[in-house]
Amino acid sequence: MAGKDKDIVASAVVSKKEKVGNAIVFVLLCLGAVVMVFPLIYMVMTSFMTKNQILSGQLSLIPDPWVFGKYAEVLQKGSFISGVLNTIKIEIPVLLIGGFTSSLAAFAFAKMKFRGKGAIFMGLLATIMIPFAVIMIPQYVMFTRLKWTDSLLPLIIPACFGNVSMIFFLRQNLSSIPNDLMDAAKLDGCGYFRTFVQIFFPLMKGAVGTQLTLWFMGIWNDYLAPVIFLRSEKNWTLQVVIRSFNAYYAIQSDYALIMAASVIAMLPTITLFFCFQRVIIESVAISGIK
Amino acid sequence: MGRVNGKTKVKLSAMAKREERWALLFVAAPAVGFLLFMAWPIIFAFLTSLTTWNGAKGFAGMLDRFCGFDNYVKLFSDTKFWKTLLTTIIYLIGIPIGMILGLTFAMGMNRKIPGVRVLRTMYYVPVISSLVAVSILWAWVYNYDYGLLNVIIKALTGKHGPNWLGDEALIKVSMIIFMVWKGLGTSIILYLAGLQNIDRSYYEAAMVDGANGWQKFINITVPLLSPVTFYILITSMIGGFQVFVEVQVMTTNGGIGYSAATIVYYLYEKAFESFQLGYASAIAIILAIIIFIITLINFMVQDKWVKTID
Numbered sequence: 001m002a003g004k005d006k007d008i009v010a011s012a013v014v015s016k017k018e019k020v021g022n023a024i025v026f027v028l029l030c031l032g033a034v035v036m037v038f039p040l041i042y043m044v045m046t047s048f049m050t051k052n053q054i055l056s057g058q059l060s061l062i063p064d065p066w067v068f069g070k071y072a073e074v075l076q077k078g079s080f081i082s083g084v085l086n087t088i089k090i091e092i093p094v095l096l097i098g099g100f101t102s103s104l105a106a107f108a109f110a111k112m113k114f115r116g117k118g119a120i121f122m123g124l125l126a127t128i129m130i131p132f133a134v135i136m137i138p139q140y141v142m143f144t145r146l147k148w149t150d151s152l153l154p155l156i157i158p159a160c161f162g163n164v165s166m167i168f169f170l171r172q173n174l175s176s177i178p179n180d181l182m183d184a185a186k187l188d189g190c191g192y193f194r195t196f197v198q199i200f201f202p203l204m205k206g207a208v209g210t211q212l213t214l215w216f217m218g219i220w221n222d223y224l225a226p227v228i229f230l231r232s233e234k235n236w237t238l239q240v241v242i243r244s245f246n247a248y249y250a251i252q253s254d255y256a257l258i259m260a261a262s263v264i265a266m267l268p269t270i271t272l273f274f275c276f277q278r279v280i281i282e283s284v285a286i287s288g289i290k
Numbered sequence: 291m292g293r294v295n296g297k298t299k300v301k302l303s304a305m306a307k308r309e310e311r312w313a314l315l316f317v318a319a320p321a322v323g324f325l326l327f328m329a330w331p332i333i334f335a336f337l338t339s340l341t342t343w344n345g346a347k348g349f350a351g352m353l354d355r356f357c358g359f360d361n362y363v364k365l366f367s368d369t370k371f372w373k374t375l376l377t378t379i380i381y382l383i384g385i386p387i388g389m390i391l392g393l394t395f396a397m398g399m400n401r402k403i404p405g406v407r408v409l410r411t412m413y414y415v416p417v418i419s420s421l422v423a424v425s426i427l428w429a430w431v432y433n434y435d436y437g438l439l440n441v442i443i444k445a446l447t448g449k450h451g452p453n454w455l456g457d458e459a460l461i462k463v464s465m466i467i468f469m470v471w472k473g474l475g476t477s478i479i480l481y482l483a484g485l486q487n488i489d490r491s492y493y494e495a496a497m498v499d500g501a502n503g504w505q506k507f508i509n510i511t512v513p514l515l516s517p518v519t520f521y522i523l524i525t526s527m528i529g530g531f532q533v534f535v536e537v538q539v540m541t542t543n544g545g546i547g548y549s550a551a552t553i554v555y556y557l558y559e560k561a562f563e564s565f566q567l568g569y570a571s572a573i574a575i576i577l578a579i580i581i582f583i584i585t586l587i588n589f590m591v592q593d594k595w596v597k598t599i600d
Contacts, residue, residue: 010382011445018401018402021401022401022402022403025398025401025403025404026403026404026405028398029395029398029399029403029409029600030409032395033412033413035407036412036413036416036471036474036475037412037415038497038575039424039428039431039438040415040416040419040424040427040428042427042431042438043427043430054436055435055436055501056436056443056485057435057436057440057444057550058441059441059444059445068370091407096357096465101320102320104316104319105317105319105320105406107316108312108313108317108538109317109318111368112309112310112312112313112316113306113309113310113313114309114310114313114314114588115310117313120317120321123321123324124320124321124324124341125329127324129528129585129586130328130332130578130580130582131528131530131531131532131554131581132330132532133534133554133557133558133574133577134332134335134575134577135327135328135331135332135335135573136561136574136579137331137335137561137570137571137574138330138332138334138335138338138571139327139331140333140562141338141345142334142569144345145348158323158326158327160319160323161319161320161322161323161324161364162319162320162323164320167320178418180389186305192309192312192313192316192406194313196316207514217418220420221419221420221421221422223421223422223535224534224535227538230560239422239423242420242422242423242427243539244551246426246429248538250439255436256429258426259430260426261424262420262422262423262426262427263423265420265422265423266419266420266423266424269418269419269420270415270419272410273411273414273415277411277414278407280412280418281411281414281479283475284479284480285479285482286483287480287484287521
């Protein structure tokens with residue numbers, strides 16, 4: 001009896017010690033989180049400040065007075081609007097067509113039998129390791145010869161052929177769906193394409209949505225490919241535009257305008273992330289533990 | 291499922307043939323895309339690297355300018371190439387720093403703590419933020435006269451802070467801090483998922499054996515997380531060799547004395563500013579070889595130190 005009491009006391013002590021430990025860890029994690037988010041908050045605050053306040057050299061975080069005009073100024077710039085529109089013009093066809101080809105391929109890799117399946121799949125997977133920097137010169141030459149460099153096509157057409165990481169994730173996702181469904185469809189004489197559209201696609205809708213969200217963010221934030229392939233200013237995507245804003249307005253010390261433009265450029269991805277953070281984080285986490 | 295004897299030819303039924311034809315059609319788009327936009331460009335990059343082509347006069351112009359392995363020989367004594375390669379490698383220091391921080395924070399979040407979801411999200415926001423936008427932001431944070439960092443330093447110490455982006459050595463430190471900040475969220479999430487995947491019974495068994503916290507960390511946590519560590523290391527190294535946007539946005543012309551320029555930055559300049567496509571392709575091929583070797587080494591040593599429990 002006495003021994004048992006001692007155990008209970010001991011475990012209570014441990015849990016108390018653990019509680020104190022948890023409290024310390026919690027405070028440290030919060031501090032770390034503040035450090036992580038602080039530059040972003042500073043960015044937003046700067047976008048509302050007057051030039052005088054920004055260039056005062058004094059530590060001040062709260063705008064005094066608040067100036068909201070920079071956002072209107074950014075949104076009235078033709079180049080900014082055309083940057084947003086160009087980005088959307090890339091997003092829509094790529095996500096629709098590329099999303100379709102990727103899901104269809106994932107379905108074939110997961111549920112159909114064919115010779116060379118493993119080899120083709122491994123070949124596609126290996127492309128993840130190919131650095132874009134290595135293939136950008138040949139692609140540039142190719143797109144120049146096709147006379148695509150005066151349009152958005154270099155950023156649309158290749159992506160429509162599918163996205164390897166999307167194929168990979170959807171294939172993983174489909175492997176959890178029993179093969180019986182496939183066999184049943186075959187027995188019913190349901191064609192393969194119809195099986196995909198009517199049976200499997202509805203089952204993987206959630207996963208497709210997550211992957212398309214991630215892909216949307218990737219296209220939205222892409223910079224290197226647009227800056228190489230889009231030679232004329234009228235085709236620039238948003239990221240290229242805000243980088244040119246940075247170069248141009250920094251000379252005039254108009255940091256509020258630069259920050260306002262950057263904040264707007266970040267809003268869509270951050271909003272999407274907050275809406276779908278659970279599934280996005282899960283899908284990132286899965287990639288590490290396979 | 292037995293192995294098919296090599297001699298007996300596998301005869302496919304009509305139905306299986308039909309399935310195969312459809313399947314090949316379904317995977318055709320990504321397969322063709324791979325051949326057109328990945329495989330062929332790699333071969334083409336190698337061919338271009340054997341010339342002094344500047345893009346003029348089409349492929350005939352390219353053949354006219356064949357120069358064998360001259361570009362590679364020239365690269366060997368190109369001080370700018372070595373300098374940018376060294377800078378790229380110096381930036382990789384950020385990877386272990388980010389991994390140690392990531393594991394530390396992930397272990398903190400793996401305890402019974404309120405608001406883990408919110409915290410995790412806050413650490414992850416820089417990851418999903420546009421690289422151009424946050425590069426602009428950090429260039430501003432590092433601004434010598436008005437930047438957040440030096441304003442804080444002045445408020446705390448009364449002295450003017452250092453020129454974060456204006457000194458050949460310090461600019462590298464500044465870039466590394468920025469890159470760790472940008473990528474930390476990924477390692478936290480990956481490590482947290484790895485930690486949550488570890489069976490609690492290992493720790494309970496260790497406790498019965500009287501192991502202390504450090505022993506549990508070294509003997510259970512670290513080895514069981516090694517697949518995650520391996521994954522983070524390999525993806526970060528592949529990414530680390532391709533740093534470009536940060537340099538182009540945060541510095542003018544690669545920073546003072548080209549001190550911040552990376553190998554991809556140099557490659558970009560050669561290809562798209564001075565149009566030395568042949569020379570730039572040689573840099574690209576070297577880069578591909580470096581990344582290939584790193585991946586290979588990683589996979590070779592993987593068996594040695596990555597522990598998995600089956």
